[in-house]
Amino acid sequence: MDAEVIVAGVNVAGSFALKALSGTDVIAIEKRRTLGYPVECGELVPYVEEMKRLLPDLKSYELFEIPGKYSTNETDYIELIIPNGKSFKVPFKSHIIERDRMVQDVASKGDATILTQHLITGYNRKKLDVRDLETKKKLTISGKVIIASDGGHSVIGRHLGLRNELCPTIQYLMDNVETDENVVKMFVGQEVAAGGYAWIIPKGNGLANVGLGFRKEYARKGDTIHKTMDRFLHKLDITKQYFEKAKIIHKVGAVVPIGLPGKTVVDNVLLAGDSGSQIITHVGAGIPTSMVCGNLAGKIASMHVREGIALSKYETEWKTQLMDALMRSYAIKSMWDLVSKDDARMVRMFEKLVTEKDMYHIIRGYLPLKLAVGKLFLPFLKMVI
Ligand SMILES: Cc1cc2nc3c(=O)[nH]c(=O)nc-3n(C[C@H](O)[C@H](O)[C@H](O)COP(=O)(O)OP(=O)(O)OC[C@H]3O[C@@H](n4cnc5c(N)ncnc54)[C@H](O)[C@@H]3O)c2cc1C
Incomplete structure (x- = not known):
């Protein structure tokens, strides 16, 4: 099976690549049955005015005009709470979105053949090894360009010798969470989320994405991510008030890249999104950067196929627009690491x-x-x- 472009992994970066690739011969490969689901994400996307401060070198902010139909809640503040309960509440406007719905709609704007329930198992000499999870058949798919949008654990990246530094996370979708739905809460400290932070992101009507990042090397001896989550929900004086009547609807575990991006163009592969560590690390925000990089990867891949433009243009372009902000963010995260063990x-x-x-x-x-x-x-x- 051949295509001009393969999009490997269809979530945020992959769906925005597919939209940008409209009019090109594309095959997309995704291991899940339903695009974007389950949602392993807090689903917070800052307003355009905030994006202009967070990523000030972007050429356009059009992607962040999030249609109201995807938004389940809008928040005006972020509140950071330190271990003694003291809080720092700052204005910050965000959409809390139904990310799976957005991903499905955006992906459908392209005209690719999308193979769901297909697992990429290898990359070898510009070809992908793929297994159909339903029929168990093995296929080989080759493309002039491959967009690796297969997340932090990228199989393609690994086959190219690239690895991301990752932080494990856990997140519950919860109902009856008693919190101010205008405020996103972030909690820091070794007890709450060693080497990361914990969050309550209100989705509206009592629903909330509640989760935390946890790095063992920053934790007290014997602590685990599950113990920490249990403590966060039920035992800490500064947090248990939110969850007294709450019910867990759904649980996910996933990873967030926390390193600086490395190479993102190798052979005929463009890495986009978490696969390329394109993330605002100090807050673990990867939706905006994955949207931007997926969109750019799609555009450059299409120009490569039609006009022979060099694939290296992708890396030059995203670095011009994002790298300064990603480095500033990484510097904050590194400073944070220095004080987060005590x-x-x-x-x-x-x-x-x-x-x-x-x-x-x-x-x-x-x-x-x-x-x-x-x-x-x-x-x-x-x-x-
Ligand atoms: C718990 C949690 C909360 C977060 N909250 C926020 C937030 O509120 N706001 C924010 O901006 N960011 C948040 N992030 C970060 C954000 O979710 C990611 O940066 C973003 O999802 C990256 O998108 P992506 O498309 O690059 O990768 P992913 O979302 O990881 O998508 C990769 C896709 O590739 C598919 N795939 C992977 N391997 C294979 C394979 N071998 N074969 C076929 N398909 C494969 C996957 O099924 C998936 O669909 C959060 C992350 C986590 C883990």
Whole structure:
């Protein structure tokens, strides 16, 4: 089986690639039965005005004009809560979307043949090995260009010798969560989410995506992601109030890339989205970057097939538009890592050094100067704080 372009994995990056590839001969391959489902995501997408601050070098913000039909809730604030319960509440406008519906609609805007329930098992000399999960038949599919939009664990990336640094996460869709539905809550600290953060993202009408990221190397001995989630829901004084009447509807576990992007063009492969670690790491936001990079990968692949434009243009282009923001975000995440093994110290640092105004900038990916300088003196600060 051959195609001009193969889209390998159809979720956020893959669906936006498919839309951009309209008019090209495309086969898309997806292991799931239903595109975008189950949803392994908090489903928060910032408003256009926030995207302009988060990713200021984008050439267009049109992709972020999210149609109202995908939105189940709109929030005006993000509130960060530290281990002693002190909170930093900052204005930040977001859509909380039904991401699976958006992915399905966007993918259908292209005219590709989409093979669902097909698992990619290998990449070899510009060809993909694929297994039909229903019939168990094996196929080989080749394309002039392959867009690897198969997520953080990318099989194609692995076959090219590329690996992403990943943070495990767990998320429950819950009903009857008693929280202010205008506010997205983020909790930090070793007890709450070692090496990550925990979130309550209200979807409206009592529903919420509730989850956390957990890195074992930042956790206390014997802690696991499941123990941490149980503690977050039922045992901590600063959180249990939200969940007293709550019911779990659905559970997922997934990963978030937390490294800086490496190579994203190898042979005839373009890596887009989580497969290429194109993510705003300090908040684990990958929907916007996957939309942008999927769209760009689709456009460049189509121009390569029609006009012979070099595939390397993809990497040049996305780096011009995103890399500066991704590096700023990564710097914040790295600073965060330095203080996240000790809750008492984290509290002291926040109380002495961070204001709500600082948090306004940090959430948007800008480290205030005093903290950037503080990072250089962290060993000294650790002695005095
Ligand atoms: C719990 C959690 C909460 C998050 N919350 C948010 C949030 O609120 N806002 C935000 O911006 N970001 C969030 N993120 C990050 C965001 O979800 C990702 O960055 C985004 O989904 C990346 O999209 P993608 O299309 O690149 O990869 P993925 O969403 O991982 O999609 C990869 C696709 O490829 C398919 N696939 C994988 N392997 C194969 C294979 N071998 N064969 C065939 N198909 C395959 C998968 O089934 C999937 O459909 C969250 C992530 C997690 C884990």
